[in-house]
Amino acid sequence: MCIRDRYMGTAKISDEAAKSLRLAGRIEALSIVHSRKLRDHFHFHIGNFLPNLRILNITDCPLQEDLSMLAEKCPLLEELNLSGDSWVKSVTITGIAKHRRLQRLHLGHFEHSDTACDKDLQEYPPKGLFLESVFRLPESFVSLNVLYLEQECSLTYWLDTRIKRLRPFLEIKYT
Numbered sequence: 001m002c003i004r005d006r007y008m009g010t011a012k013i014s015d016e017a018a019k020s021l022r023l024a025g026r027i028e029a030l031s032i033v034h035s036r037k038l039r040d041h042f043h044f045h046i047g048n049f050l051p052n053l054r055i056l057n058i059t060d061c062p063l064q065e066d067l068s069m070l071a072e073k074c075p076l077l078e079e080l081n082l083s084g085d086s087w088v089k090s091v092t093i094t095g096i097a098k099h100r101r102l103q104r105l106h107l108g109h110f111e112h113s114d115t116a117c118d119k120d121l122q123e124y125p126p127k128g129l130f131l132e133s134v135f136r137l138p139e140s141f142v143s144l145n146v147l148y149l150e151q152e153c154s155l156t157y158w159l160d161t162r163i164k165r166l167r168p169f170l171e172i173k174y175t
Contacts, residue, residue, distance in 0.1 A: 047073030
């Protein structure tokens, strides 16, 4: 199932519309792309109504909530795509790091937009230190095999070298 928006001319995806996901409970892949219009609790609807979900693609959607409930509600989830200008928040990373079966994570711009990469790299301590600390925890991302980082982000290469030291068998690719 794919839901696509181009940022303009649409209202937020309402809770009523999100609740319609219960009719699609057997789907294994959901793609929501280019939407700035997600409701704040949209991830609850995904978790509550899509227990068979294996692939969740939320590309270019600023979903900035704690996704830890997906570990319990979507136990089969293997791939999560938060790439693009998703402005991924630390609470999102902390939550999804708890998922026991997640194998592939596409990480978008962390705590910044795609237009602020260079500016955020200049700050100290860099925001990447938080990501490094999450990967340092042995209980985080226990099944992760592949981490995709944004190629067009100044933080990517810094993160690549730091995370590879902590997880030498983790394959890191650029999107």
